Amino acid sequence: MGKREQAKQRTRKVIIDAAKELFIWNGFLNTSTKEIADKAGIAHGTLFFHFPKKESLILEIFDREGMYITDQLHQVLHDTYGVEELLHRYLLFLEEEEDFFAIIAREFPYYPEKLKQRLLFREIGIRSYFLTALNIGKAEGRYRNLDVTAALTFLFGTINYLLSHREQLAGKQSIIALKKELIINTFLRIINYKED
Amino acid sequence: MGKREQAKQRTRKVIIDAAKELFIWNGFLNTSTKEIADKAGIAHGTLFFHFPKKESLILEIFDREGMYITDQLHQVLHDTYGVEELLHRYLLFLEEEEDFFAIIAREFPYYPEKLKQRLLFREIGIRSYFLTALNIGKAEGRYRNLDVTAALTFLFGTINYLLSHREQLAGKQSIIALKKELIINTFLRIINYKED
Amino acid sequence: MGKREQAKQRTRKVIIDAAKELFIWNGFLNTSTKEIADKAGIAHGTLFFHFPKKESLILEIFDREGMYITDQLHQVLHDTYGVEELLHRYLLFLEEEEDFFAIIAREFPYYPEKLKQRLLFREIGIRSYFLTALNIGKAEGRYRNLDVTAALTFLFGTINYLLSHREQLAGKQSIIALKKELIINTFLRIINYKED
Amino acid sequence: MGKREQAKQRTRKVIIDAAKELFIWNGFLNTSTKEIADKAGIAHGTLFFHFPKKESLILEIFDREGMYITDQLHQVLHDTYGVEELLHRYLLFLEEEEDFFAIIAREFPYYPEKLKQRLLFREIGIRSYFLTALNIGKAEGRYRNLDVTAALTFLFGTINYLLSHREQLAGKQSIIALKKELIINTFLRIINYKED
DNA sequence: TATGAATGAGCATTCATTCAT
DNA sequence: GATGAATGAATGCTCATTCAT
Incomplete structure (x- = not known):
């Protein structure tokens, strides 16, 4: 160079x-x-x-940032097989970078098509950790016989919803910090056999 | 006149x-x-x-549309106590007015505060039908001992997420039509004791 | 009728x-x-x-109001021959109606031509009281041998200036109340022989 | 550059x-x-x-023009200690730039606060020349024992009034040219002991 | 490579006046 | 006489993008 x-x-x-x-x-x-x-x-x-174009700048930013974040998440998630632990770590990560993720959640529908694709693609990468963990747990009989994809749609959909509405729901606070327990508990009940 | x-x-x-x-x-x-x-x-x-003000136009549109929709929903939901039936009817309704609801889901975070309040207020009205049905079912032992509010956050959060991402997930089709079964089945599994 | x-x-x-x-x-x-x-x-x-036209409304208002005010001023001034007394009464009157006069002083240059003429004409009517009093006083040797028209230009010009700048000079207070003494004293010195 | x-x-x-x-x-x-x-x-x-902002354009115009004018006035006034000469030069200058000053006189009450401040500040600078000259003359016994500030309020107030009403009083002509003698003579009589 | 001056369509809102009813 | 809905030009300002230097 x-x-x-x-x-x-x-x-x-x-x-x-x-x-x-x-x-x-x-x-x-x-x-x-x-x-x-x-x-x-x-x-x-x-x-x-x-x-x-302004668009190409935002594209590059997300590729860089996304790469960094994906790397980090991979480090955080890659040796974690329990869904609970996975979820814990994921939510902790979101909480730390909540400003960033809340903006994305809110602005996503207005991003250029290309960027939307890439963001969705990255989410799939993250989902796959959960998918694997859920399937293993299901195979081992620890979890209910759920449609895991559907369960994850609920999980990620809900998190996205909370992030994009954070201002209404949590003001200046962290919506993830506020709802972490609720998310984890509810999701675990979705996948677990037993009642508490 | x-x-x-x-x-x-x-x-x-x-x-x-x-x-x-x-x-x-x-x-x-x-x-x-x-x-x-x-x-x-x-x-x-x-x-x-x-x-x-531009805002007053949009407010009126939402009030008209919202009133119509709320009326219809009340008619649709008011003598329905089973959650499954309730959800069915609700989703059918969303599907019919999906263009409208998808836009709201996407733009909500950018609306003027007054409008956000009203929309939130309306959603609470709709949620209450589900709340009642869930609590009755729980009391009658038909549903698991779930935190119903949490369960509804998952349900409405997921629906909102699907609506706001419909373009990516369903293109020109109806995202609700596409995911209706998934939503219902998953939600029922969340609240039901038994596995299928 | x-x-x-x-x-x-x-x-x-x-x-x-x-x-x-x-x-x-x-x-x-x-x-x-x-x-x-x-x-x-x-x-x-x-x-x-x-x-x-909007203009014709304002014209009528000033004719009515102006007539009333001129009437009042005539009553106040008509049997008063000393300049000091005249000035006292005039300023008292301005002070009482200061909101009105301050607006006129400020907006005058933007009024329709016809209105300007009429306002000016009215001012001449008021000036004439002072003119008479000054000329009598001059003839009787009580005042200096001034050009009375010039002196009145100074007096009315200054009052007008103070009224139109009242916001800067007196805030919400009455600029006339604030400067009354100064106006009277200075004007008397202009026309009087002796020093204080 | x-x-x-x-x-x-x-x-x-x-x-x-x-x-x-x-x-x-x-x-x-x-x-x-x-x-x-x-x-x-x-x-x-x-x-x-x-x-x-529109305001910044007007501010710049006033600063340029004001600086030029202040410079010129300083040149014109700075080695002039007699009030008469000072007034002569000042009015000559106003006459040359009368279009400009007449507009300011008229619009001043409607200017943004910042501009008002600057204009007022500049006027004070000009007044100070007169203040100095008057005080010296008073100390030397050439002028009457007047309240000089009050006298200057009359002088500047009157000039301002004439400028802002120029259209009515002088039509397309120069109001300053028309009233110069009157202003000078009257002001001199205000400050001088003797009659003409 | 980098600069930064120039572009012009686009925005929500105001207001005196007109005119069919 | 009175109504009030309709008009449309005008306003200050923003911003992604272009292009000559």
Whole structure:
């Protein structure tokens, strides 16, 4: 990579960092390209040299961030086979990055198609951990004979709903912190045989 | 009602109809007052004679539609005490008005506070039917000893999630039609003792 | 005057009263015809039956109000020949009606030409009291050999300036109350021989 | 200054010149940003690139003009200690820029607070020349034992009044040219011992 | 590579006035 | 005489994108 290329990459990173930060505060939809350029300390036009459409910037951000987050989640989840433990760790992770995930949950329907696909794809990656754990547990007779995909739709759907409505439901607090127990308990009751 | 009043109501209706149609296509947030006026065939300013703020137009639409829907739902749900039947009817209704509900699910977080409150209030009304049915069933020993509120959070959260992601999950089709069975079966398993 | 005509006059009065009140609060320029009609309890269109232009309404108001005020001032000033007493009474009167006069002073340059003429004409009527008193005093050797018209330009110009800048100079207080002494003393020094 | 910067300054100047011209004709309040852009031969949006708010454009105009004027006035007044000479020069200057000052006098009460402050501040700067000259003259026994602040309120108040009413009092002519002698003579009589 | 000035369509809202009823 | 619904031009401002330098 020549010096030229290095400088280019450096600028890209500067832009992405600035965008990410603003994005967490205000969401992608309410962050203007000018704001991003200003925060990045580059010219407004420069941004469009690196990312010809606002859309391509957001795409790249999610690919980077998504990759990082997916990596982290893989580390967090990969040696965990119990569903309860998995859920615990997943929710802890969401709680830590709640600002980020709440924005995504809310803005998702307005993202460009390509980005929606990628986000959905990534969610599938995360679901697969649960899928595996559930199937194993089912095979071992620890869980009820549920349609695991359906159960996960309920789990992820509910979490998404809570995140996107967090402002109404939890104000400035963490909606995940607030509902963690409820989510875990209810999901465990869904999959478990026994009553408490 | 005099002729004058009739004409006024006609115009109001023309506006509301235009707005509703555009709104179902593009959402409230992406529909401009000018677009509505053009579609309604009236002057831009006329719209503001009938609805002084964009918000008041949307509020009226929701109140009309909401009242109609709530009325219908009450009729549909009011003499139904079995949760399964209740859910069936509710989903059938959502399916019929899916365009409308999908937009709300997607845009909700961006609505003005007043509208959010009203929508939330209406949802509580609907939930109460399920709450009653669940509590009766629980008391009669037909359902598991679940935290019913938690169970309903899962149910409504999941439905909301499906609606707001319908484009991705079902394209132009009805997401409710597609997932109805899954929703019902899973929810019944959540609340029932027995396995299938 | 037939019943019809009576009703017409009654409506005119209702409109004028409403307009006057709003005008003192917000000025003529910031009062909309709709506001006036609402406050008067008549239809918006009715206002234009009685006053085909907004301008004609304001013209009428000033004629009525102006006549009343001029009458009052005449009563207050007519048997007063000392300039000091005259000024005292005039300022007292301004102070009592300061809201009204401050608005006029500020808005004057934006009034329709016809109205400006009339207001100016009225001011001349008031000035004439001072003119007479000053000339008599001069003839009797009580005042300096001043150009009385020039002196009055200073007096009325200054008062007008204070009224139109009252917000900056006196906030919510009465600028006349605040500067009365200064105005009187300075004007007396202008016209008197002796130092204090 | 690079070519780029030059071009920018040129555009700024084009905007300011257009604005100033329109402003002298119609006042700031009755000149729309679109009008200014059209007259300047630039896109409407471009105006907001250079001046993010209408207020900032007007502020800049006043600062430029005000600075120029203050500079000139300082040059004109700074080595002048006689009040008569001072007044002469000041009025001559007002006469030359009368279009500008007349608009300010008229619109002042409607300006944004920030602008009012600045204008008031500038006036104080000008007044101080007179204050100094008057106090010296008083100390040297050349002028009467007047309250100088009060005298200046009369002077500036009157000038302001004449400017804001110029249309009525002088039509298209210069009100200052018309009343210069009157102002000077009267003010001198106010401060002087002797009669003419 | 980078710059940043320029673009112009788009937005919600206001308001004096008109006119059919 | 009175009504009030309808009009539409006008307003200040935003923002993703373009392009000459």
